[in-house]
Amino acid sequence: xxxxxxxxxxxxxxxxxxxxxxxxxxxxxVRRGMFGAQxxxxxxxxxxxxxxxxxxxxxxxxxxxxxxxxGYGVFDEIADELEGALDEQGLLPANAIDRTVVDxxxxxxxxxxxxxxRVARTLRDDPALRFELCTGVSAVHYPEDKGRELHAVxxxxxxxxxxxxxxxxxxxxxxxxxxxLVPVYPTNDWHEREAYDFFGLIFDGHPALTRLMMPDDWQxxxxxxxxxxxxxxxxxxGAQIPAPDxxxxxx
Amino acid sequence: MSTSHPRQEAGHATAAEEDAVxxxxxxxxxxxxxxxxxxxDWDEIAEAAAKxxxxxxxxxMGPQHxxxxxxxRLILEIDGETVTEARCGIxxxxxxxxxxxxxxxxTQGTTFVTRMDYLTPFYNEAAYCLGVEKLLGIEDQVPDRAxxxxxLLMELNRLSSHLVAIATGGMELGATTxxxxxxxxxxxxxxxxxxxxxxxxxxxxxxxxxxxxxxPAGALDQVREGVKTLRKNIDEYDKLATGNPLxxxxxxxxxxxDLAGCMSLGITGPVLxxxxxxxxxxxxxxxxxxxxxDFEVPTADTCDSYGRFLIRLAEMRESLKIVEQCLDxxxxxxxxxxxxxxxxxxxxxxLGPDGLxxxxxxxxxxxxxxxxxLIHHFKLVTEGFRVPPGQAYxxxxxxxxxxxxxxxxxxxxxxxxxxxxxxxFTNLQAVAAMCEGGQVADVIVAVASIDPVMGGVxx
Numbered sequence: 001x002x003x004x005x006x007x008x009x010x011x012x013x014x015x016x017x018x019x020x021x022x023x024x025x026x027x028x029x030v031r032r033g034m035f036g037a038q039x040x041x042x043x044x045x046x047x048x049x050x051x052x053x054x055x056x057x058x059x060x061x062x063x064x065x066x067x068x069x070x071g072y073g074v075f076d077e078i079a080d081e082l083e084g085a086l087d088e089q090g091l092l093p094a095n096a097i098d099r100t101v102v103d104x105x106x107x108x109x110x111x112x113x114x115x116x117x118r119v120a121r122t123l124r125d126d127p128a129l130r131f132e133l134c135t136g137v138s139a140v141h142y143p144e145d146k147g148r149e150l151h152a153v154x155x156x157x158x159x160x161x162x163x164x165x166x167x168x169x170x171x172x173x174x175x176x177x178x179x180x181l182v183p184v185y186p187t188n189d190w191h192e193r194e195a196y197d198f199f200g201l202i203f204d205g206h207p208a209l210t211r212l213m214m215p216d217d218w219q220x221x222x223x224x225x226x227x228x229x230x231x232x233x234x235x236x237x238g239a240q241i242p243a244p245d246x247x248x249x250x251x
Numbered sequence: 252m253s254t255s256h257p258r259q260e261a262g263h264a265t266a267a268e269e270d271a272v273x274x275x276x277x278x279x280x281x282x283x284x285x286x287x288x289x290x291x292d293w294d295e296i297a298e299a300a301a302k303x304x305x306x307x308x309x310x311x312m313g314p315q316h317x318x319x320x321x322x323x324r325l326i327l328e329i330d331g332e333t334v335t336e337a338r339c340g341i342x343x344x345x346x347x348x349x350x351x352x353x354x355x356x357x358t359q360g361t362t363f364v365t366r367m368d369y370l371t372p373f374y375n376e377a378a379y380c381l382g383v384e385k386l387l388g389i390e391d392q393v394p395d396r397a398x399x400x401x402x403l404l405m406e407l408n409r410l411s412s413h414l415v416a417i418a419t420g421g422m423e424l425g426a427t428t429x430x431x432x433x434x435x436x437x438x439x440x441x442x443x444x445x446x447x448x449x450x451x452x453x454x455x456x457x458x459x460x461x462x463x464x465x466x467p468a469g470a471l472d473q474v475r476e477g478v479k480t481l482r483k484n485i486d487e488y489d490k491l492a493t494g495n496p497l498x499x500x501x502x503x504x505x506x507x508x509d510l511a512g513c514m515s516l517g518i519t520g521p522v523l524x525x526x527x528x529x530x531x532x533x534x535x536x537x538x539x540x541x542x543x544x545d546f547e548v549p550t551a552d553t554c555d556s557y558g559r560f561l562i563r564l565a566e567m568r569e570s571l572k573i574v575e576q577c578l579d580x581x582x583x584x585x586x587x588x589x590x591x592x593x594x595x596x597x598x599x600x601x602l603g604p605d606g607l608x609x610x611x612x613x614x615x616x617x618x619x620x621x622x623x624x625l626i627h628h629f630k631l632v633t634e635g636f637r638v639p640p641g642q643a644y645x646x647x648x649x650x651x652x653x654x655x656x657x658x659x660x661x662x663x664x665x666x667x668x669x670x671x672x673x674x675x676f677t678n679l680q681a682v683a684a685m686c687e688g689g690q691v692a693d694v695i696v697a698v699a700s701i702d703p704v705m706g707g708v709x710x
Binding site (some may be wrong): 028029031036053054055058103104105106108132134135136138139140141153155157159162164166186187188189190191198210211212213214215222223229231243244245247249250251 | 286341342345347349350351353354363385388484507514515516517519528530535536634635640641642643644646653655657659661662663664665667668672676677679680709
């Protein structure tokens with residue numbers, strides 16, 4: 001299988017630290033054993049194998065571009081403009097931008113949540129950036145990413161310059177607050193309500209943060225990882241097939 | 252459908268009034284009198300409303316109303332015939348597809364996503380598969396033939412989607428001829444889908460790494476025939492509707508939304524192009540080799556429903572052009588799945604005595620001659636393939652606008668999170684901006700010009 005092996009150099013104590021800037025990417029899980037199945041005994045002798053899984057970590061300059069991976073490219077241009085524009089406003093870029101990740105030809109800025117609104121407004125209004133179109137917010141729940149469990153991911157498209165970037169903001173489960181982007185991108189109205197409905201992310205400053213899909217009196221937030229699927233077993237030709245969340249899974 | 256009079260005193264309706272309104276007699280609630288109307292008795296309701304001194308009525312149109320494109324609930328505050336406030340109620344078709352994907356393998360995901368926006372199944376599959384391929388890093392390995400067939404299917408799908416948009420939009424205006432024509436022509440496209448994939452809807456034909464299987468024998472000729480028929484038939488919409496003064500009277504200036512409104516509300520697709528901005532991901536951010544096809548991006552500068560109708564007609568002609576270019580490229584045979592045996596689905600489909608299933612040749616091989624192939628098949632089909640951790644965003648230009656898939660993997664055989672940015676969902680937010688201040692009857696036209704599909708809105 002095309003499995004990726006964790007860098008053995010990765011210090012594992014990292015996950016014990018409070019949510020701070022890390023050398024690698026976010027650790028989102030730990031895998032044990034050889035074959036990924038959890039429900040049967042592993043007789044291969046590799047049952048004690050432990051690997052951490054982390055998302056791609058911060059990139060170093062030059063960032064390159066979507067097509068050219070090497071050397072100075074469009075991504076450097078965007079990062080320079082953004083950092084310059086934030087600097088002009090008296091905001092130290094390193095305080096607002098937690099880290100910059102370049103992975104699979106995509107540029108991601110991890111933004112500190114308290115500066116999200118300012119960064120988004122800069123990205124929209126600065127003539128050299130001009131990201132006019134926000135394609136909404138997609139929330140992701142990483143229960144293993146301690147202190148940064150909930151991530152909100154925004155994809156911004158610049159029609160003027162024909163570019164696409166991603167903003168990522170995180171919040172801990174204990175304090176699931178992220179500033180609303182509705183004042184900057186009104187399109188996020190329903191998107192943020194959807195993310196609130198399914199993940200319990202509270203977007204401060206949203207004009208009417210209510211449930212969108214689920215009934216108003218619904219308990220819980222269904223797309224969080226700690227919310228069970230609630231599948232039911234299926235009987236087919238006399239045999240019981242367990243519910244999808246009860247079937248054998250591989251990690 | 253129910254209407255209510257806000258601010259009306261409880262117990263206001265007298266016995267005489269109750270007689271006048273007959274079986275639709277109002278019910279007193281804390282929010283005012285609530286009438287439940289099931290059709291045919293509007294006169295009585297109007298009469299009862301006229302007697303009250305308050306002209307302001309809140310109408311819940313839908314979620315079961317025939318002209319709201321499925322289970323969309325429009326909450327309209329009406330002052331006489333004028334809509335003073337319009338809001339949408341959605342979620343009636345929420346099926347938890349995004350959550351369900353997290354409990355299936357990456358390949359099984361296509362079976363779910365094809366059911367989201369059920370009028371554009373191939374776009375859902377393509378966006379999802381492009382995202383998975385980006386995560387796997389195999390975009391360059393997808394065979395050309397697979398990409399060309401994807402484009403072919405997507406463009407045929409654009410035709411069928413636009414035909415439904417025009418057909419149902421016409422029907423909601425009372426133009427039933429357009430409806431009959433639209434569904435007649437959609438049938439031509441669905442027959443081609445059935446020929447190629449075996450199904451008219453919910454195909455799950457585009458898979459991560461390529462396609463479920465190659466085109467069947469004779470498909471190219473049939474598609475060519477279909478294109479000929481469609482080319483002839485599309486002119487009929489022009490004759491029937493484009494110059495029709497009644498049609499223009501209902502459509503022109505209705506559902507107005509300008510470029511600034513579109514940008515701030517995130518509107519894409521024909522609605523955005525009706526403001527004159529030729530934004531089309533097939534041109535600006537090409538995928539599946541769209542940069543190598545010759546086609547135009549039609550625009551209008553009217554910002555209204557009529558412009559969107561014209562754009563849809565023009566886009567259908569452009570799609571036919573692309574389909575013809577695809578047919579020319581498909582003459583040469585080739586692979587339709589990546590060569591990496593750790594990702595490619597091992598079996599091909601074949602028609603057996605009990606319907607479509609795994610090809611008998613493949614079963615004969617794995618059961619009779621190769622234990623290793625059997626294990627390989629079993630592992631790949633039950634366990635699936637692993638996708639390296641990370642996230643990717645892939646967007647395609649669906650007939651309704653930008654359809655984006657945000658795909659996250661944690662390195663296992665199942666998606667960690669898949670989020671779809673469905674254009675219908677985003678575009679439906681424009682209802683308030685388009686409808687407020689207009690007439691009730693124009694709400695229908697404006698909503699039809701957005702062309703929302705609730706399967707995609709609610710997912």
